[in-house]
Amino acid sequence: MSDHEPDDGSRADGGGWDPGTPGVLRLPSGRLVRGRGLRRPVPDGPAPTYGLYLLGKRPPDVSWDSDWLRWPDFGLPSSRGEARRLLTEAWERAARGRVEVACGGGRGRTGTALACLAVLDGVPPERAVAYVRAHYDRHAAETPWQRRYVRRFTGRAS
Numbered sequence: 689m690s691d692h693e694p695d696d697g698s699r700a701d702g703g704g705w706d707p708g709t710p711g712v713l714r715l716p717s718g719r720l721v722r723g724r725g726l727r728r729p730v731p732d733g734p735a736p737t738y739g740l741y742l743l744g745k746r747p748p749d750v751s752w753d754s755d756w757l758r759w760p761d762f763g764l765p766s767s768r769g770e771a772r773r774l775l776t777e778a779w780e781r782a783a784r785g786r787v788e789v790a791c792g793g794g795r796g797r798t799g800t801a802l803a804c805l806a807v808l809d810g811v812p813p814e815r816a817v818a819y820v821r822a823h824y825d826r827h828a829a830e831t832p833w834q835r836r837y838v839r840r841f842t843g844r845a846s
Contacts (some may be wrong), residue, residue: 706787709733713824714803715809719782723802723824725794730759737785740778742797749801759797762830764837772841775801779808799828803838 692769705712705720711731712722725746727769739754741747742765747756757774758766783788783807789805791797802824803816811819816838818826829835 704734704737711824713805713820715806716782716811717809719779719805719809720784720786721778721802722786722788722789723755723794723798723803724788725792725798726790727792730795734786735786735802738773738781739790740801742791742801743790750788759791761792762796764768764800764833771804775804776808779805780791795827796830796834798823799830800834800838803829804841807838807841813841816841 705722707714707720711724712720713741714720722731722736726741726743729792736750736752736754739750739752741754741756742759743756744758744760744763747754755774757771758772759827760766778787778789778801789798789801799817799820801812802831803820806819807813813818817829817835829838
């Protein structure tokens with residue numbers, strides 16, 4: 689198997705990522721999720737088993753399961769309902785596989801999405817951005833409206 693071929697993702701560590709790998713966030717439950725910027729090369733090591741890509745336009749095709757959430761740079765998801773559905777999907781898949789969440793730079797949209805995953809994982813919404821900034825990237829969730837989106841995110845249909 690090559691470095692970028694997906695396997696079945698059934699790893700006991702919850703996500704299958706090496707927790708020491710740059711960009712990997714450990715959620716309180718132990719789930720591991722990799723955040724990254726798509727403008728950088730694909731990191732060495734195993735490929736994701738699922739990717740959630742947060743872009744204003746359709747991302748390039750990948751060889752693993754993936755979804756695209758229309759989300760313009762420095763903005764918010766175009767559909768809150770679709771965002772809730774796909775973020776919940778990513779969180780559920782992180783319990784049994786290697787989930788990657790990525791946008792162009794890997795900070796604003798990715799950090800916002802990772803903070804929403806932290807909320808789904810039990811972090812209070814008002815502390816989720818700080819959690820992601822402490823454990824992923826200190827610049828995560830770059831804009832005031834992205835931070836407000838996380839504070840209002842519950843993962844439940846409104």
